[in-house]
Amino acid sequence: MMENSIAWILLFPLFGAVLSSLLGMANRKVCWPIGVLSALGAFGAGIMTLIRVIDSPDHMVVYLFGGWTLDSFPRGVGIEFRADLLAILITLIVLGVGLCVAIYSKLPVEQETPEKEGFFYPLFLLQITGLAGICLTGDAFNLYVLIEVAALTGYGLIAMGSKRAAAATFNYVILGTIGASLYLLGVGYLYIKTGTLNMVGINEFIGATEGLKESPTMQVAFVLICLGILIKMAFFPLHAWLPNAYCHAPTATSCLLAPLVTKVMIYVMIRMVLTVFGVDFSFESTLWSSVLPWLVVIAIVSAAVMALAQREIKRMLTYLIVAEVGYMVGGVWIYNYYGMVGSIFHIISDACMTLCLFLGAGLILRKCKTTRFDGLRGLFSKMPLTMTGFFVGGFSIIGLPPTCGFFSKWYLITGAMVAERWEYMVALLFSTMVMVVLFFRLIERIHLAVNESGENLGKGHGDLGLTKEQTRFSEGPLTMLVPLLSAAAVVLAIGIYNQEFVDLIEIFLDPFDLPGEPLSK
Amino acid sequence: MFEDGLIFLNELFLERLNYVIYVVLLLIGLHAMIAKNNFIKKLIGMSIFQTAIILFYVSIGVKEGATIPIYLPEHDPHGEQAYATGGPEALTVEQVTSYANPLPHVLMLTAIVVGVATLGLALALCQKIYQGYGTVEEDELMAKLEKEDASSRKPKTHPAGKSSSKPEVSSRAKRSGTNSVGKTTAPQAKKSSGARKTKAPVKKATRKSDQKKGDSK
Amino acid sequence: MKNTSLIPVVLVGFLLFYASTDFPEWGDPQSPASSSPVSSHFIAKTGVDTEVPNMVTAVLADYRGFDTMLETVVVFIAGMAVLAILRNFSRKKPVKRGHEVSVEPDLIVTNTVRLVVPVIQIFSFYVLAHGHVSPGGGFQGGVLMGASFILIALSWDLERALTRFPINRCMVVAALGILLYAGIGVLSMALGGEFLDYAELEKVLPVSREMARYHAMLGVEIGVGFTVTAIMFALYANLSSRGRLEGGL
Numbered sequence: 001m002m003e004n005s006i007a008w009i010l011l012f013p014l015f016g017a018v019l020s021s022l023l024g025m026a027n028r029k030v031c032w033p034i035g036v037l038s039a040l041g042a043f044g045a046g047i048m049t050l051i052r053v054i055d056s057p058d059h060m061v062v063y064l065f066g067g068w069t070l071d072s073f074p075r076g077v078g079i080e081f082r083a084d085l086l087a088i089l090i091t092l093i094v095l096g097v098g099l100c101v102a103i104y105s106k107l108p109v110e111q112e113t114p115e116k117e118g119f120f121y122p123l124f125l126l127q128i129t130g131l132a133g134i135c136l137t138g139d140a141f142n143l144y145v146l147i148e149v150a151a152l153t154g155y156g157l158i159a160m161g162s163k164r165a166a167a168a169t170f171n172y173v174i175l176g177t178i179g180a181s182l183y184l185l186g187v188g189y190l191y192i193k194t195g196t197l198n199m200v201g202i203n204e205f206i207g208a209t210e211g212l213k214e215s216p217t218m219q220v221a222f223v224l225i226c227l228g229i230l231i232k233m234a235f236f237p238l239h240a241w242l243p244n245a246y247c248h249a250p251t252a253t254s255c256l257l258a259p260l261v262t263k264v265m266i267y268v269m270i271r272m273v274l275t276v277f278g279v280d281f282s283f284e285s286t287l288w289s290s291v292l293p294w295l296v297v298i299a300i301v302s303a304a305v306m307a308l309a310q311r312e313i314k315r316m317l318t319y320l321i322v323a324e325v326g327y328m329v330g331g332v333w334i335y336n337y338y339g340m341v342g343s344i345f346h347i348i349s350d351a352c353m354t355l356c357l358f359l360g361a362g363l364i365l366r367k368c369k370t371t372r373f374d375g376l377r378g379l380f381s382k383m384p385l386t387m388t389g390f391f392v393g394g395f396s397i398i399g400l401p402p403t404c405g406f407f408s409k410w411y412l413i414t415g416a417m418v419a420e421r422w423e424y425m426v427a428l429l430f431s432t433m434v435m436v437v438l439f440f441r442l443i444e445r446i447h448l449a450v451n452e453s454g455e456n457l458g459k460g461h462g463d464l465g466l467t468k469e470q471t472r473f474s475e476g477p478l479t480m481l482v483p484l485l486s487a488a489a490v491v492l493a494i495g496i497y498n499q500e501f502v503d504l505i506e507i508f509l510d511p512f513d514l515p516g517e518p519l520s521k
Numbered sequence: 522m523f524e525d526g527l528i529f530l531n532e533l534f535l536e537r538l539n540y541v542i543y544v545v546l547l548l549i550g551l552h553a554m555i556a557k558n559n560f561i562k563k564l565i566g567m568s569i570f571q572t573a574i575i576l577f578y579v580s581i582g583v584k585e586g587a588t589i590p591i592y593l594p595e596h597d598p599h600g601e602q603a604y605a606t607g608g609p610e611a612l613t614v615e616q617v618t619s620y621a622n623p624l625p626h627v628l629m630l631t632a633i634v635v636g637v638a639t640l641g642l643a644l645a646l647c648q649k650i651y652q653g654y655g656t657v658e659e660d661e662l663m664a665k666l667e668k669e670d671a672s673s674r675k676p677k678t679h680p681a682g683k684s685s686s687k688p689e690v691s692s693r694a695k696r697s698g699t700n701s702v703g704k705t706t707a708p709q710a711k712k713s714s715g716a717r718k719t720k721a722p723v724k725k726a727t728r729k730s731d732q733k734k735g736d737s738k
Numbered sequence: 739m740k741n742t743s744l745i746p747v748v749l750v751g752f753l754l755f756y757a758s759t760d761f762p763e764w765g766d767p768q769s770p771a772s773s774s775p776v777s778s779h780f781i782a783k784t785g786v787d788t789e790v791p792n793m794v795t796a797v798l799a800d801y802r803g804f805d806t807m808l809e810t811v812v813v814f815i816a817g818m819a820v821l822a823i824l825r826n827f828s829r830k831k832p833v834k835r836g837h838e839v840s841v842e843p844d845l846i847v848t849n850t851v852r853l854v855v856p857v858i859q860i861f862s863f864y865v866l867a868h869g870h871v872s873p874g875g876g877f878q879g880g881v882l883m884g885a886s887f888i889l890i891a892l893s894w895d896l897e898r899a900l901t902r903f904p905i906n907r908c909m910v911v912a913a914l915g916i917l918l919y920a921g922i923g924v925l926s927m928a929l930g931g932e933f934l935d936y937a938e939l940e941k942v943l944p945v946s947r948e949m950a951r952y953h954a955m956l957g958v959e960i961g962v963g964f965t966v967t968a969i970m971f972a973l974y975a976n977l978s979s980r981g982r983l984e985g986g987l
Binding site for chain 1: 759762771801811821822825924927
Binding site: 166 | 645662
């Protein structure tokens with residue numbers, strides 16, 4: 001059990017999916033418990049793997065499927081899972097979010113997609129399998145298959161809802177397929193030049209072969225892979241699929257997909273840059289590294305402005321995701337130690353805070369039947385716990401100190417200053433400003449008695465100008481409230497214990513020799 | 522200069538014809554996926570796109586003078602040779618060059634299956650869109666979606682603040698100069714009747730496309 | 739719109755042509771892909787490692803067996819997702835189909851199908867089981883088997899095919915296929931190996947380690963065949979009737 005813990009991370013949700021589809025035909029009621037239990041099992045296996053990774057001398061656990069061990073077979077014959085610190089941290093985030101949403105999903109699924117539990121939970125669990133596998137795999141082609149597992153389950157989960165959701169999903173299918181196919185093509189280009197699909201094998205081959213770094217095939221392979229992943233992560237000019245798909249998806253689906261899919265794709269980019277192509281090749285041999293930081297600036301600014309234009313919470317959050325993707329991509333491409341730390345840390349914190357916000361938005365939608373801004377007046381006195389959880393996420397997005405968002409943004413800005421990328425820093429600060437406006441506008445609506453046109457309707461001191469019935473305490477159900485509050489607690493906990501996380505990330509980044517690394521190490 | 526160009530063209534089109542063809546196919550597919558208006562045409566483009574990538578991978582696996590990657594009788598682990606020597610033996614380097622590389626073929630089996638899965642799912646989406654909106658043309662669908670989004674954007678009466686929402690609605694209605702009640706009902710009625718009208722002729726087309734897909738399987 | 743979409747197409751085309759001038763010689767046996775230690779190992783040692791004459795099958799089901807398991811899962815997901823998208827539980831009453839004319843199934847067609855279907859099914863078993871020594875395997879066999887049911891649905895109507903293979907049974911069979919595949923993997927894990935390390939099955943099978951791999955691959959292929967058969971038919975049944983599972987084309 002212990003030495004196979006990596007395999008169990010994927011096997012728990014896989015078996016859970018098969019079982020819930022089998023038993024779900026007989027009785028739909030058993031789907032939810034199976035879903036929660038297998039998500040819990042996977043999370044346990046993830047914790048176990050984290051302990052093993054930290055305990056092992058080189059902070060790495062390698063698992064070879066099919067027993068094709070490295071000492072008696074050449075590397076790349078079998079499929080390899082490599083859990084280093086970065087991989088296992090992101091996997092744990094995936095599994096944690098999966099567990100939270102699995103618990104949360106009970107009531108929204110019953111309400112929004114009635115009688116479809118037997119389809120929802122298998123797809124839900126396979127989505128977790130796919131995303132966790134993407135984080136752990138050490139094989140470039142296996143990564144493609146896992147990307148497709150995650151993508152297809154995502155299409156199914158989104159389109160399961162209304163007909164509007166189906167219309168939005170079609171764009172996602174087209175763009176997602178272009179993205180995944182470009183990635184596949186890039187892997188083919190790597191294969192034609194290196195003859196292996198194993199990530200470490202490719203990296204070793206690039207390092208050992210003269211002149212490979214300058215070859216057009218490698219350059220184009222790099223561009224194709226990056227382009228494919230950028231489409232998949234909804235980087236600004238390629239983001240067209242995301243807002244509609246996530247906005248019209250059923251609540252439980254958007255809670256699972258929104259925090260994870262884009263972040264896992266950024267993880268894939270970091271993996272490609274650091275592990276597969278190597279730092280020298282990615283940052284110094286390609287044109288890409290001089291173009292992308294400017295695209296990032298455009299991405300952050302325009303996504304923030306578009307978020308400002310939205311009058312509905314869920315839609316606003318989707319544009320925030322697009323802006324956050326810009327932060328993280330920028331943190332990677334400013335080519336700096338602190339930027340990379342900030343980027344990785346921001347993956348972790350952004351997943352948690354986006355989860356908070358979407359869980360909160362789901363609760364608001366359930367209670368108020370709308371997530372439009374003008375329907376939220378005086379909501380704080382009605383559901384104080386929900387709104388507290390929601391605003392912990394919101395403050396983290398803005399970057400207020402005790403939350404984790406502050407620390408990750410701190411590292412990103414430090415990186416921008418050390419690398420003297422002032423344009424990136426200005427974009428970060430501008431979008432922070434925009435997010436302050438966004439969330440304080442919401443606070444105004446929810447806590448104070450201000451209506452759409454800015455008039456004050458109440459008399460102050462808690463009088464919102466509403467009747468007693470309208471402000472009566474009425475919280476959401478416990479299965480939805482507990483995940484939200486625990487997500488909010490995690491956001492605060494990661495913020496308070498940020499040094500522990502940064503230490504782990506620094507151990508991971510140590511061998512890569514990024515510029516700007518503090519000399520004391 | 523001219524000579525060089527000829528050599529380049531010769532190299533590109535005669536010796537690497539597969540690579541050229543795959544790029545052309547890929548571009549056709551990509552263009553169809555981006556530019557075509559009809560969803561089914563987009564999906565046809567998607568199939569061409571994926572097939573082009575499969576062609577590329579299979580081209581990687583080509584090896585001059587090699588046969589398919591299945592052991593010839595003399596190398597068969599269960600053949601007479603193996604029994605004579607007491608078990609299968611690893612092939613020598615020269616023998617290895619006489620078999621094609623099996624890996625690209627395996628990878629493409631995976632890619633084909635993924636392609637079929639994506640296509641099936643996308644066709645199901647098309648049917649759901651057609652059921653819901655009565656069209657599989659992108660521009661018509663966009664117009665309908667815009668109309669739907671606009672009607673859902675109108676402020677509804679919400680639980681937190683009935684007293685205040687009413688004047689808001691009426692002030693909006695005054696600004697746009699129409700009766701709010703009439704506005705909400707009219708487009709819906711129009712839509713449903715319009716959908717019914719358009720349904721009949723388009724139905725044949727989708728039935729045809731269904732048939733095609735059934736045949737291709 | 740039409741013209742702006744040409745820009746990315748031209749850009750991608752330029753990139754790809756630029757790269758293809760740099761590829762190794764066409765069919766060069768010394769190219770990295772053909773001469774790498776990985777592909778040489780597959781060609782030289784497949785017989786020794788697994789005793790399977792068809793290297794593609796060995797690579798598919800054993801060396802890269804984990805890929806193939808996920809691939810089967812992808813097929814399963816497609817079936818699940820199509821059912822989830824198209825099935826409408828809220829509207830149970832039958833939809834009137836005014837435009838469809840019910841025609842008696844054609845005598846020649848049905849009788850031909852009656853003759854052909856058993857042959858197709860037996861051939862699909864052959865393709866599945868013979869995948870170790872000739873081109874074939876679980877996916878191909880499964881698609882053939884699924885095609886035989888689709889043929890029944892095409893020549894009579896969907897209901898007739900669905901009485902043979904109801905949609906619920908489809909999903910059960912598909913799930914069982916994955917369960918079989920992953921179950922063999924877990925069994926080899928329980929016997930002390932890694933996931934999908936079929937060689938460990940020698941402890942329960944009366945054969946050598948290599949032959950254990952050989953037999954386990956057959957089991958795995960059968961699992962794949964189950965899933966593919968069921969999902970191919972489920973996809974056809976749902977897509978041809980818009981999720982109503984009646985009438986069909």
